[in-house]
Amino acid sequence: MEKTVAIAGLGAIGLDLARALDAGVEGLRLVAVSARDQAKAESNFAGFRHKPRLLPIEALAEEAEIIVECAPAAVFETIAAAAIARGRILVPASVGALLPRMHLVEEARRTGARIIVPTGALLGLDAVRAAAEGAVESVTIETRKPPRGLEGAPYLVERGIDLAAVTEPSLVFKGNAFEAAQGFPANVNVAAALALAGIGPERTLVEIWAVPGLTRNTHTIRVEAAAARFTMTIEGVPSESNPRTGKLTPLSLLACLRGLVSTLKVGS
Numbered sequence: 001m002e003k004t005v006a007i008a009g010l011g012a013i014g015l016d017l018a019r020a021l022d023a024g025v026e027g028l029r030l031v032a033v034s035a036r037d038q039a040k041a042e043s044n045f046a047g048f049r050h051k052p053r054l055l056p057i058e059a060l061a062e063e064a065e066i067i068v069e070c071a072p073a074a075v076f077e078t079i080a081a082a083a084i085a086r087g088r089i090l091v092p093a094s095v096g097a098l099l100p101r102m103h104l105v106e107e108a109r110r111t112g113a114r115i116i117v118p119t120g121a122l123l124g125l126d127a128v129r130a131a132a133e134g135a136v137e138s139v140t141i142e143t144r145k146p147p148r149g150l151e152g153a154p155y156l157v158e159r160g161i162d163l164a165a166v167t168e169p170s171l172v173f174k175g176n177a178f179e180a181a182q183g184f185p186a187n188v189n190v191a192a193a194l195a196l197a198g199i200g201p202e203r204t205l206v207e208i209w210a211v212p213g214l215t216r217n218t219h220t221i222r223v224e225a226a227a228a229r230f231t232m233t234i235e236g237v238p239s240e241s242n243p244r245t246g247k248l249t250p251l252s253l254l255a256c257l258r259g260l261v262s263t264l265k266v267g268s
């Protein structure tokens, strides 16, 4: 049974995902995309086998059964609200933008829409979800990025913190996942996904480090639960077009989409 897909945002994540879908994925058909720069989008379609329709973000939900959001957090609500109102499957990349908008989950319950949060640049959310079916004492995530991967975050800008001046590993933020998502909307979607998989944004603790010379975006999760204790680290290669974003993220979204239509699905 084939499902139609629309992608909002053709940046580091969206363009890679669109190319992969266009190359052919059994059970999935890319039918529409949104982009800010229409001319750039048109030129990106040059090598496509089947050119998707280029539509405003509000219109995507009319065209496809699955709406993949890979746009800046600032336009998340417009994309998500339209998909949910239409009862679609929403796959968000800007997961941090979901935390202060949990009313969207209530709305989805009413319309029959589903919100499927991909693992994204992270790992092991299946184990975190399983642990959270029992008692969990603590969940923490330590994110380490090169300074340029954190530049422009509102938390740093508001405090006048200039990471260009950092010469050694520096802890730039410590707080919960809710605060982290507000202060670093383009950097810690992983913390938001972890919080939703586990014990929620208030109890999930986050540290963000700026590490000069680091070549990988590195996330370490530590879970202390009744059923298990585990520590997991992932070292993602930053994308060339957007160093905030790891190259694994579009692949994770692709794997997530396959899971929506595949006969055999591995991992809970």
Ligand SMILES: NC(=O)C1=CN([C@@H]2O[C@H](COP(=O)(O)OP(=O)(O)OC[C@H]3O[C@@H](n4cnc5c(N)ncnc54)[C@H](OP(=O)(O)O)[C@@H]3O)[C@@H](O)[C@H]2O)C=CC1
Residues within 6 Å of the ligand: 008, 009, 010, 011, 012, 013, 014, 034, 035, 036, 037, 038, 040, 057, 069, 070, 071, 072, 073, 075, 092, 093, 094, 095, 119, 120, 121, 122, 185, 186, 187, 189, 190, 193, 241, 242, 244, 245, 246, 249
């Ligand atoms: N869940 C996870 O693990 C991860 C999530 N993310 C998040 O995913 C989201 C996308 O990331 P990424 O691809 O790296 O971001 P990019 O900045 O590379 O791409 C975003 C794209 O959205 C487009 N865009 C902006 N405004 C609009 C609009 N109004 N309508 C349509 N398109 C628009 C931009 O267009 P143009 O190119 O024309 O400017 C751009 O191509 C971000 O919120 C990011 O924080 C990132 C990494 C990991």
Ligand SMILES: O=C([O-])CC(=O)C(=O)O
Residues within 6 Å of the ligand: 121, 185, 186, 187, 188, 189, 190, 191, 217, 218, 236, 244, 245, 246, 247, 249
């Ligand atoms: O790609 C990464 O390492 C994670 C990231 O940017 C995010 O969570 O927003």
